Every structure is written in C-alpha cells, then in structure tokens.
Amino acid sequence: MKKLVLFVFAFSSFTFAQDKFTKIDSLLNYLYENNKFMGSLTIREGENVVFNKAYGLTDVEKEIKADRLTRYKIGSISKTFTAVMIMQLIEEKKIGLQTKLARFYPKMANAEKISIYDLLHHRTGIVDFVNQDTTFHKVIDKKHSKEAILNVITAYEPVFEPGSKYEYSNSNYFILGCIIEKLTKKSYAENLQIRIVKKAELGTFENKTEMTDKGAVLNNVFIPTTYYKEEATNTANKESYSYYFNGTNWVKSLENHNSIPFSSGGITSTTADLTKFIYALFNGKLIKQTSLDQMKEIKEGYGKALIQFPFGERRFYGHGGRIENFNSMLGYYPAEKLSFSLITNGDNYIQNDITIGILSIYYKMPFPFPQFMKMDATELAKFTGTYISKDLPIKITISEKNGELFAQATGQSAFPLTFREEKTFVFAAAGIEMVFEDNSFVLNQGGMKFNFTKE
Secondary structure, three states: OHHHHHHHHHHHHHHHHHHHHHHHHHHHHHHHHOOOEEEEEEEEEOOEEEEEEEEOEEEOOOOEEOOOOOEEEOHHHHHHHHHHHHHHHHHOOOOOOOOEHHHOOOOOOOOOOOEHHHHHOOOOOOOOOOOOOHHHHHHOOOOOOHHHHHHHHHHOOOOOOOOOOOOOOHHHHHHHHHHHHHHHOOOHHHHHHHHHHHHHOOEEEEEEEEEEOOEEEEEEEEEEOOEEOOOOOOHHHOEOOOEEEOOOOEEEOOOOOOOOOHHHHOEEEOHHHHHHHHHHHHOOOOOOHHHHHHHOOOEOOEOOOOEEEEEOOEEEEEEEEEEOOEEEEEEEEOOOOEEEEEEEEEEOOOHHHHHHHHHHHHOOOOOOOOOOOOOOHHHHHOOOEEEEOOOOOOEEEEEEEOOEEEEEEOOOOOEEEEEEEOOEEEEHHHOEEEEEEOOEEEEEEOOEEEEEEEO
C-alpha cells in the first residue's frame, strides 16, 4: 500500500511539472504568434535540462526555423566569460587584481592608477568606445584591428578618477580581452575554447569519419557550440540573424562586425550552453570557490561581470546582453542550482516582462498572459499628433494605422508602439516607454524621463 501512495505522489508531481512547462511553452508560443518574440529558452535544474525550446526563425528570408541547437550572439554575457578567464590567470599567478594597466598599456590615461580590479568592476573612467563614441556607430559593420581600437581608447580623456565610482564601459572588457591574449600568447578565441568551452563541454559530440594511416576511423568528435569568431553570420551553420518588427514584418537588423565587440560582447552561443556554463562556474568546474566569491562581490550594483537581480525572496546571479537586435539574459539561483537563459533574436515586447512571466509560472505564481488587442481608431486618435520637448531637440510624430500607434522622431524611421496598459505604450527593441496624458506624454528610456507636449 505504501508503494502505491509513493507512486501516486510521484505521478502527481510529474504531472504538475509538465503543466508548468506546458504553460511556459504556451506563453512563448503566444508571444511568437502575436509577433512579440522570436528566440530560445533553456531551464536547467542542476545538471539536468528540464526545458529547452526555440521559437520563430533564424533566417526569415529563407524561412529557416530555430531549434534547440540554434546559436545566437549573446552580447555582454561575453563579459562573464572574459572575467572567468581573467580569474583563471590570477589563479595561475600570471596577473593579480591589483596589477596596473601600465604593465600592458602605459600610454593610456591613468594607466598607473587603473587596476585589473577596476577594469573588471567598470571603475576606470575610460570612455565606452561603443556607446559613447558616435564615430563607431557609422562604421559598426566594418572590420577594425585591435590596435586601431586601442589607439582610439588611448586618445580618450578620462571621465572620472579610477576607483572613485562605477560606470559601465565596453572599453574595459575589450582591454581585458587584449590582456588575456598578451599573457597567454594565444588568441581570445583559442583561450575561450581551452579554458571554458572544453572544460564545461559547451558543444555536441558527433560521429565523424576521419582518415588515418590505418584507413578510415569513426571518431566521436566534439563540436563547439560556443565560440568567438569575426566572420559574418552563417545561418547554414545554425547561426541566427536578429530582427525588429516594423508593425507588419520582421526586418533584419544591420549586422555588426565582431571585431568591435570582441571580448566585451562578441561570443556566439546557445541557451543550453549558457545554463551549462553558469552551472559549471558556480560548481567549481572553471575556477576555485575563492575566485567565485570574488566575482560575486557586488559594488554599486556590479561584480566581476556578475550582477545580482531579485525575483521575490530569491537572488539570482547572472548577466544580460544586447547586440544588434539580440537580447539575452542568463541567471543562476545557487540555493536551488537553478539556471535559465533566454535569448531573443526578435523582440517587440520587453524582455524583462517575458522573464518575469517565465519565472512566475515556474514558481507557481499567478501570471495572466498579456493582452495584445488593436484599439479603436477613434480612441487612438486622441494620441496622434506632433510633440515637442524642452528636454530634447527633436519632434516626435505619433500616427495611427490599422488600430496601432506608430512613432517617428525627427530624421528617423517610424517604429510601432505596443499597448501595455491604460495609456502606456512601449517599443521594446529600444527600451522605450511612452505614458500619454491629455496633449502630452512622458518618454522613459534608459532610466531617464523626457516630457513632450503636443504642438
């Protein structure tokens, strides 16, 4: 009789687990069907993958569907890989946290003051060459040598005294990648494969026939699915393009040349690999516990390429990333050894809201699906018009088409606004939120607010 009770309990738990994963799948399908999302999600409990699915297309023109082995650009999650390699070099006593930048690049401003610790924690005062230097925006699709980018970084005037505060800068992790190459006499790509990919087995094993002096031999060959390369995206190699939604169709984003993000944002991976990577990191497969504890040291919201973000009473460690129109998130909850990774290669909805939905369903919390409805044209008409601001030297024109709002700033292309709630609309791809009132709206973006009034 006891055996029967245990069997029924196990069956009930399995059924519930299936129900929650079915609901997560339903949420992501619902978002995809409403042109809000394309991408992949993996959830890992310890060493076991419990959810791993892809949605949408990797190449819209060729109608190539994404699957669980689809590889996406992960953006700034690359910084966590770079930080792990730096911590490995510290363990090997090839460098120290207080080693100064002057050892490698003495001509950079404040090089004698900036430490490896400062670079890891974004506390250098070095200008972000990607986001703060508009000259790179015009040539983002062109190859740049490391020397050319380092010369640009060297020419910057510091924006604050090293160690005095935190300010996110891709330059810091570009420099760290160059330091890895200098110390090891190997490329960043080689170091990534040797130090992380092979150790954590971020790839697949395939049977391949190889010719030897004894004839043809069938070998089980390891094929990496996480790597850094400068070549353009190849969808025939299960790599994905990224897209934005123009209100009617998914439109391919301009591809960046990977020589620019390099070690600050240039890695390609899968969601399954990312969850395997962070599990390996937190369970002693890549660095020592003392090194992990140092990575987890949060200062002004940022550790050594780890951030901490809450979900209820839980505290996840991880990192996010954005490049082209790829948007990525990686999280790990140590107490449960739970990891998840969500990567979108097309988003028309706020990724943070998708993540909240996934975790809410996983933890059996109420989560109503968002409503995507076309509003009545007469209702939308009161929002249309041209708006000006004392805060920004641009005008924004709001128009309506087929029950949806569109916004167009001076000299820019129009973009769709997705209804969120009441008088709030969003454009997820750029992190824009617009909250309308009578003849005005507030534009929220990047933590800043701008007031606009109708002409």
